[in-house]
Amino acid sequence: xxxxxxxxxxxxxxxxxxxxxxxxxxxxxxxxxxxxxxxxxxxxxxxxxxxxxxxxxxxxxxxxxxxxxxxxxxxxxxxxxxxxxxxxxxxxxxxxxxxxxx
Numbered sequence: 001x002x003x004x005x006x007x008x009x010x011x012x013x014x015x016x017x018x019x020x021x022x023x024x025x026x027x028x029x030x031x032x033x034x035x036x037x038x039x040x041x042x043x044x045x046x047x048x049x050x051x052x053x054x055x056x057x058x059x060x061x062x063x064x065x066x067x068x069x070x071x072x073x074x075x076x077x078x079x080x081x082x083x084x085x086x087x088x089x090x091x092x093x094x095x096x097x098x099x100x101x102x
Contacts, residue, residue, distance in 0.1 A: 015022040
């Protein structure tokens with residue numbers, strides 16, 4: 001018991017001389033952030049956040065698949081937006097209808 005009394009007296013002197021150091025030394029034995037992560041509630045919350053993140057990433061990848069497929073579909077050598085015209089085609093009826101009759 002004598003040792004405990006001496007330690008308490010030393011702690012009081014330390015708190016009087018340097019209160020910030022005394023607070024830091026007193027907080028060494030307290031459970032910190034690591035103990036909070038080991039609780040069942042925090043484990044369930046972390047699992048729910050991880051599951052939500054996996055779902056969001058999966059949905060984003062699923063939504064972007066059509067864009068990737070659209071980019072590879074039109075690589076045949078010529079652009080799909082320019083139609084090919086035949087030079088042997090004759091106009092059909094529009095020029096004859098507007099020509100004056102003899």
